[in-house]
Amino acid sequence: DTGRVEPPEDYDDAVTAGPIPDNLEEDEAENYDEAITADQKSVLLTEDVSENYDDAVTAETNTNITTDNPEDYDDVITEEQDGGETEGSSMAFHEGRVRLSGGSECQGEVEIYFRQDWRRVLLDSWSLSEASVLCRQLGCGSVLNYRSSPSTTEHKHMCVTGFSCSGSEAHLGNCSSAQPVNCSSGEQLYINCSEFKELRLTEGCEGNLEVFYNGTWGNVCHNQMDDETVNMVCRELNCGRRGSLSATEARVKSAPNWLDYLKCRKPDSNLWQCPSSPWGQNRCDNSDEVAHITCTDDKKSLHTQEKCSSVPSQKHCS
Known part of the structure; x- marks a missing residue:
């Protein structure tokens, strides 16, 4: 090509x-x-x-x-x-942008930019695989549920159907077989993704990796985590471009292990787009398998000290 x-x-x-x-x-x-x-x-x-x-x-x-x-x-x-890009195994790369309307940032009616216009997505061919890709693309974590939209567009409008994703794609533009159809031909899609998430290292730019999910700070386990994932964490926290990984014990023994098998890829632009095990499902021992990351800049640690807090806005603790 x-x-x-x-x-x-x-x-x-x-x-x-x-x-x-x-x-x-x-x-x-x-x-x-x-x-x-x-x-x-x-x-x-x-x-x-x-x-x-x-x-x-x-x-x-x-x-x-x-x-x-x-x-x-x-x-x-x-x-x-x-012109030919939309006819093959995937849409043109500049297409496939998504947005949600009628709800919040991570909940609403699904619209996709397809063939130079924003179009609603039909529910008929939708599955958990497509929903997982969509929530990841939005930076909204995992799928809570999806269903028929409570509202409809005018029948004269065109919608999109026929997405087929494996579930590992970074965005819907990489999924195959999308087709434009008249909106009167089926129910339109409404999705609800897990919404509020944060991440932090417990000592600023160094420490245990923790994420805030479902109202609680919890651990990220180190299983299968690689340099790409570690570097993503450091960049997202404005702690330099790279870091090193080790395994350690949980800071709070009773804290949940939220994520495991977290592994980022080149196209991922934030941690929530990276594939992982489902929230709360892990093979992680709190005594020695929690991810500990040290971010570096010019080979110097960016370690800082701040008192830990349970509130989601507090990203640093010690």
Whole structure:
């Protein structure tokens, strides 16, 4: 597929009409973003900067696309090349953005950006696999439930159906077989994802990894956790770009073990998009299998000391 440019490492695109000039400054955001030269903005058709991915879509074929790759992922695709992308095994990468309406950030009627418009999703082909991908894409943890929407759109509108996900995808744009249909052909989808989550290291930028879920701080176990996951935690807490992992005992013996087998992938932009065992299901011994992370910056510990608190807004404790 000559329409896609995928950097081998982390994030960021630059789209220019020719070679990037020496004075072009790249955005240095942790997870994504694009730099477009001033003279190229006039041909920029679509720029998505969601938490999950990025694209730049140009209004004409650009044979001189240049991609900077200091960090994460990303695609560049032209409008002309976009036409065939929705017909294959997955939607074009700039499509598949999702939002919920009529509820809250993690609860509501599901809408997806598909073929250059926001469309409701039908319930008929939906399963737990698709629901898991959607909640992950929204950064809303796991699925609580999904059902028929209490409201409907006008029958003349087009909806989307036929998603088929394995459950491990980072976003719905990677799932196959989505099809536009008339909204009168089925019930529309309403989803409820687990909503409030936080994470912290118990000594600031070093310590046991704990997450706030269902009203309680609990442990994250170290089983199968790798460097990608550790580095994600450090970046998300603004504690540098990388860290080291060890196993230790729980700070509070009675605390629940909320997560286990947590393993982040390159496209994941926050911890809640990373696959793991279901909440509360684990094979973890509190005496020696809780994840302890030390974030580093230029090989120096970013250790801080603050008194621990049970409230969700308190990310640091000792």
